[in-house]
Amino acid sequence: MINPMLEFVQVFREFETERGRLAAVEGISLSAAAGEIVALVGPSGCGKTTLLNLAAGILRPTRGRVVLTPNARLAYAFQEPRLLPWKTVEENISFVQEGLLPAGEAAAARRRILEETGLAEFRRAYPRELSGGMKQRLELARALAVRPRLLLLDEPFRSLDGATRQELHALLQSEHGREGFSALLVTHDPEEAVLLADRVVVLSPRPARILKEVVLATPRKRRLLNRALVSSSLERIEGLLSSAG
Structure with a gap:
């Protein structure tokens, strides 16, 4: 990918615990192009939020590099409002x-x-x-x-009722159409990933490794109008998550 907005290059992240070193992220190489929405899905506790915190600079990699386009304005929406x-x-x-x-x-x-x-x-x-x-x-x-030029989203829709979630999905897509930002979206909901993203990255249980990247070639607006397209991609992603345990 030429000049990505965000790039992880063979990123590892470990934490010191009372029982020794805990590997949270292992060998992640991932990029997001300008204007691309990339969704991260995987088992609970697999390291998805750690990847967002690495992208934001809140954490530093143990090994590897996280590269953000110089002077790119970044925003972070948390699961629990700050x-x-x-x-x-x-x-x-x-x-x-x-x-x-x-x-x-x-x-x-x-x-x-x-x-x-x-x-x-x-x-x-x-x-x-x-x-x-x-x-x-x-x-x-x-x-x-x-x-923002890069928007980090840590399950910001998780605790919402269905109607409010749909409203905010529509808002996100409207703002993306207006502003053309890149986004890294963490979600526990594969259907949400399919509806909102251009590409879905399926992660393994901790330590997070990339199991598969699913490119959603059909434009999002067409996906919203064609349930068969959503179902096909959703079945594929759910199958990958199921096999990952």
Whole structure:
């Protein structure tokens, strides 16, 4: 792949524990092209979030390299919202924009995201006044409002009801169509991976190794309209996960 937005080059990551060294990631080589959404699926605890933290620079590889396009703006949406309780909804968004976007661009992005997430009427509310689903909307809104070039998503839809999940799936796809960012999506749901991604990477139980990369050649919009296309890819991925244990 020429000039990927993100690249893992033979990445290993180990952690020190009371019982010795624990291997979390083993020999991962993976890339995401500009504008590509790559989904990571695998058994619980296999190292998916570790890979996101390596991409974000929160962790460093024990061996190997993680290469991000220079000056690429990065955003991270967590499974559990990381909101500032003393700031309002709008202030939570403006806080993460500081130093990343010019004031006018930041304000325009903030207004648009507040409207698209259904948070505009709650802009002056505090996190304690929001439901769990609204907090998760705000978590995603904060990530999108910085207009990232690389978006890291750690199961941000996992705890949502079906209707809210579909709304936020649509929002993510709309923003991706507008902004053209790359994304690395961790999900426990193979169907979610098939609906949202361009490529699905199936990981082994810990330590994480790549078992298979499934390229979803059919455009996402066509997949949404053709259940047979979704079912075919889904069966393949579920078969790989089942054989991995």
